[in-house]
Amino acid sequence: MMTQWETMPSLTRPRAAVVGGGICGLAAAVALTRRGWDVVVFEETPSVVVGAGITIWSNGIAVLTVLGVADGVRALANDMPRVRILQSSGRELMRQCSAPGEMLALHRRDLNAALVDGLDDGVVRPATRATVVDVRRGIVAADGREESFNLVVAADGVHSQTRLQWWPEAGGERDCGIRAWRAVVDGATDEAINVWGSSGECGILPLPGDTTYVFGASRGRAREKGLAHFDGWIEPVPAMLAAIGEPIVHDLTELAPVRSPVKGRTVLVGDAAHAMRPHLGQGAGLSLEDAVVLAQHCTSSGEFDGVGFTAARRRRWATVAWMARRATPMMMPANRFAGLPQTFASILPDRMMLSLTDRIASWRPN
Numbered sequence: 215m216m217t218q219w220e221t222m223p224s225l226t227r228p229r230a231a232v233v234g235g236g237i238c239g240l241a242a243a244v245a246l247t248r249r250g251w252d253v254v255v256f257e258e259t260p261s262v263v264v265g266a267g268i269t270i271w272s273n274g275i276a277v278l279t280v281l282g283v284a285d286g287v288r289a290l291a292n293d294m295p296r297v298r299i300l301q302s303s304g305r306e307l308m309r310q311c312s313a314p315g316e317m318l319a320l321h322r323r324d325l326n327a328a329l330v331d332g333l334d335d336g337v338v339r340p341a342t343r344a345t346v347v348d349v350r351r352g353i354v355a356a357d358g359r360e361e362s363f364n365l366v367v368a369a370d371g372v373h374s375q376t377r378l379q380w381w382p383e384a385g386g387e388r389d390c391g392i393r394a395w396r397a398v399v400d401g402a403t404d405e406a407i408n409v410w411g412s413s414g415e416c417g418i419l420p421l422p423g424d425t426t427y428v429f430g431a432s433r434g435r436a437r438e439k440g441l442a443h444f445d446g447w448i449e450p451v452p453a454m455l456a457a458i459g460e461p462i463v464h465d466l467t468e469l470a471p472v473r474s475p476v477k478g479r480t481v482l483v484g485d486a487a488h489a490m491r492p493h494l495g496q497g498a499g500l501s502l503e504d505a506v507v508l509a510q511h512c513t514s515s516g517e518f519d520g521v522g523f524t525a526a527r528r529r530r531w532a533t534v535a536w537m538a539r540r541a542t543p544m545m546m547p548a549n550r551f552a553g554l555p556q557t558f559a560s561i562l563p564d565r566m567m568l569s570l571t572d573r574i575a576s577w578r579p580n
C-alpha cells in the first residue's frame with residue numbers, strides 16, 4: 215500500500231532552488247517541501263499552468279500518490295483502461311490494456327495545477343528567469359540578485375542552459391528528424407486510439423469535459439506536408455485533425471542521458487538530464503520519478519546524497535531512452551515496406567508486444 219509523505223517540521227530548514235517550473239520542477243518542489251525543505255521555483259514564462267494533453271502511466275501515478283496529489287489529478291483525468299493500436303488503414307495491431315486507474319489522460323495544465331496546489335503560495339515565481347552561476351556552491355542569479363542554496367535542482371527542460379553551460383561533456387540537443395504537434399479540441403470521442411502509419415503516428419484520447427487530446431508526429435519528408443500527411447488515414451483521424459485550430463508544434467530534439475547528473479550542489483533532472491522521444495509517453499513519468507528519488511536522497515538537515523541519486527537513476531534513464539529511440543521505426547516506419555515489424559507485431563499476442571512498456575511502467579518509489 216502506497217503511503218503519502220507528510221511535511222516534516224524543521225526549525226532551520228535547508229533551502230533549494232528549482233530552475234524550471236515544468237512537471238519535474240514542480241514535482242521536485244512538492245517532494246522537497248514534504249522532506250522539510252524551503253523551496254523556490256523559478257519559471258521564466260508567465261505561467262506554469264500550460265500545455266495540451268498528457269498521459270501518465272502507473273509509475274507516474276505512484277509518484278503522485280506519494281506526493282499527496284494523486285486524488286486531485288484523478289479528479290481531473292480520464293481513466294484509460296484500453297488503448298487500441300491501429301494501422302493507418304484501420305487494421306488493429308494490438309490492444310494496450312491496463313487495470314482501472316493505472317493509466318490516466320488529462321490536460322497538462324491540470325497536472326501542473328495539481329502540483330502547484332501541493333505548494334505554498336509564493337513558492338513558484340513565474341516570469342523569473344534564473345541562471346546557475348556556480349554549480350559547486352549552489353549559487354543562482356534571478357531577479358537581479360545572487361543567492362546561495364543547499365541544493366540547486368536544474369529542471370530547465372530540453373533546452374537546458376544549465377546543462378549547456380555546466381555539463382558540456384554530456385552533449386547538447388540532437389535533432390530527432392520528427393515534427394510533433396499537439397492540441398486539445400472540443401468534442402468527445404468514444405475510445406482511445408493510437409494510429410501508426412508510414413512516416414507518421416497519431417493519437418486520439420478522450421479527456422474530461424467533452425474534449426479530446428489529439429497528438430501526432432511525422433518524420434522525414436512527411437514533416438513538410440503538415441497535417442495533410444494524415445489525409446486518407448482511418449477515421450476519426452482526418453475528422454479530428456480538421457477540428458484542430460492552432461496546434462502546438464515542435465521539431466523534436468533529444469538529449470543523451472547524462473552520466474553524472476550531480477556537480478557540487480547542483481543536480482540535473484527531468485528533460486534537462488534525459489529528454490527522450492515521446493513514443494513511449496514516459497518523459498513526464500521519468501521526470502516525476504526523478505523528483506521523488508531526489509527527495510529521498512535529501513535529509514531534512516540539508517544533505518544531498520548525490521552518489522546515491524546517480525546510482526538510483528542512471529541505468530533507468532539509459533534503458534528508457536534507448537527503448538524510446540528504438541520505437542521510432544516500429545511506430546512510424548520510413549515507408550510502407552519498412553512496416554514489416556508492425557505486421558509481425560499484429561500476429562504476436564498483445565501481452566508479448568507490450569511487456570516492455572509494462573515493465574517500464576512497473577517502477578515504484580521505495
Ligand SMILES: Cc1cc2nc3c(=O)[nH]c(=O)nc-3n(C[C@H](O)[C@H](O)[C@H](O)COP(=O)(O)OP(=O)(O)OC[C@H]3O[C@@H](n4cnc5c(N)ncnc54)[C@H](O)[C@@H]3O)c2cc1C
Nearest residue numbers: 234236237238258269344370371484485495496497498499
Ligand atoms: C509531443 C510530446 C508529447 C509528450 N507526451 C508525453 C506523455 O503523454 N506522457 C509523458 O510522460 N511525457 C510526454 N512527453 C514528455 C514530457 O512532456 C516531458 O518529458 C516533460 O514535460 C519534462 O518535464 P520537465 O519539467 O523536465 O521539462 P519542461 O516541461 O520542459 O519544463 C522546463 C521548464 O523550465 C523553464 N525554464 C527553462 N529555462 C529556465 C530558466 N533559465 N529560468 C527559469 N525557467 C526556465 C521552461 O520555461 C519550462 O517551463 C511528451 C513530449 C512531447 C514533445
